[in-house]
Amino acid sequence: MKALGSLNDFPAADKSTYLNTASVALMYGDAEKAITNWQKDLAEFGTMNFDEKAEQEVFDDLHVIFARLVGAQPEDIAVASSATELLASLAWAIAPGRRSNIVSTDIVFPSTLYPWARVARYTNCEVRLLKGENSYADQEELIRLIDDDTAVVCISHVEYGSGQRYDLGRIAESAHTHNALLVVDAAQSAGAIPIDAPASKVDALVSGGYKWLCGPFGVAVMYLAPHLQMKLDPGLVGFRSHKDIWDLQADRLKYPDDASRFEFSTMAYGCAIGLTQSIRYLLRVGVENILAHNLKLADLLIQGLEEMKAEIISPGNDEERTSIVSARFPGRDSYEIAWDLGEADIVVSQRRDFVRFSPHLYNGTDDISRALEKLGQILAS
Ligand SMILES: Cc1ncc(COP(=O)(O)O)c(C=O)c1O
Incomplete structure (x- = not known):
């Protein structure tokens, strides 16, 4: 699934794997x-x-x-x-x-x-x-x-x-x-x-x-x-x-x-x-469309995180969930994980004792795959 917001709309979207909108979004180009x-x-x-x-x-x-x-x-x-x-x-x-x-x-x-x-x-x-x-x-x-x-x-x-x-x-x-x-x-x-x-x-x-x-x-x-x-x-x-x-x-x-x-x-x-x-x-673009897109990205992220045995703290039910997905990694320091992802230009935040991922319309499934792949390497190291 491609990003809903194109590179034309968000010229910075290919500079990193940006999963940090809950902190600061990439800005709309115009x-x-x-x-x-x-x-x-x-x-x-x-x-x-x-x-x-x-x-x-x-x-x-x-x-x-x-x-x-x-x-x-x-x-x-x-x-x-x-x-x-x-x-x-x-x-x-x-x-x-x-x-x-x-x-x-x-x-x-x-x-x-x-x-x-x-x-x-x-x-x-x-x-x-x-x-x-x-x-x-x-x-x-x-x-x-x-x-x-x-x-x-x-x-x-x-x-x-x-x-x-x-x-x-x-x-x-x-x-x-x-x-x-x-x-x-x-x-x-x-x-x-x-x-x-x-x-x-x-x-x-x-x-x-x-x-x-x-x-x-x-x-x-x-x-x-x-x-x-x-x-x-x-x-x-x-x-x-x-x-x-x-x-x-x-x-x-x-x-x-x-x-x-x-x-x-x-x-x-x-x-x-x-x-x-x-x-x-x-x-x-339509906020309904944005929500649907972002939740699909969140689904993929959650699936990958669960396979890595991460402890997901974000609610999973439809009424309470959003595309902010936060997780702990048992036995691992969240700050270090967020830092190591950042070193690979995968931008997330560490909050309290968890890592927070927050994809938005300029992300596609390739961003989630890249983040999960790198996360797998970090956890294996
Ligand atoms: C829920 C919420 N309110 C407010 C803010 C920040 O507000 P301001 O832009 O006034 O610093 C944040 C920033 O993270 C926030 O998450």
Whole structure:
């Protein structure tokens, strides 16, 4: 099976056997060109081309395209420089009070939780974490932690370590029964797993650009449900927070009446332009097709790993699995295995005590075969 994304789309795909999208993706070629062109134009012409009107409208296309990716409307989308930045602004905007609690897991990526934990230290609210076992957090146990004092459930749609996927609709339903909000970090799912944020009834969903969306560092997007847009006072504010960004009167601040009130400052705007290109491309390929392709690669990988007697820690059932496949190799050091693979230009990550493989649309079965063959040699040595 050939890669779904061609070498034309991903010119770097033949430089290595790249199985590390859960860390950083190979970038879509036209995205990289758009970013470079924008940066060069700014360097050479300042505001001659990138004038005030262009700066005001710079996120418009990304609003439209990310909205399409998650089944939302352009006014439900905000853009900033990183997922952490958006989560931090949201956490301070919601700031659950002293008698409330925040529910999450202890296997979540730190940036998903830290902003909430920081706010909790300030407001003295409780942070209630489900203890994962062997990098797995049982969804029903997570739901049982939610009670009438829960203000926010914050989870990662797909866990960065094991690739475990949660059912957003099921968790949102339980959260809403208790009047709690569901905030989702989709950094490990957006671009790889179909998402319909309004249909799943999530209240907010955030993703950076550089993993499964095949965009750059320096840009992130957030879906904010309409019912929250007029209510929230963003934790981070700046000149772009004002409805008319060129008003520039420090003695007044009126937010836009939509999710864009979470946009607050200048940034590496070219990154937003590049990410728009990447998402447009992924939509053309189709996220359903990408998921089907990636899962076939994961199947092949799992089969090979099982033949090598590896201990696979990623869930195997259809509801919870993704193309992130993590494994331990009994008696062997994961760091050394990841290192030895890297020496052969097979790029994976070591996380906790396991090796994480994360193929995406630019991989084909030849990449998996090559990785397994080298792994076999490493294990035999
Ligand atoms: C689930 C998840 N959230 C967030 C991040 C990183 O966020 P940021 O781009 O803000 O550093 C990662 C990075 O690995 C991640 O796996």
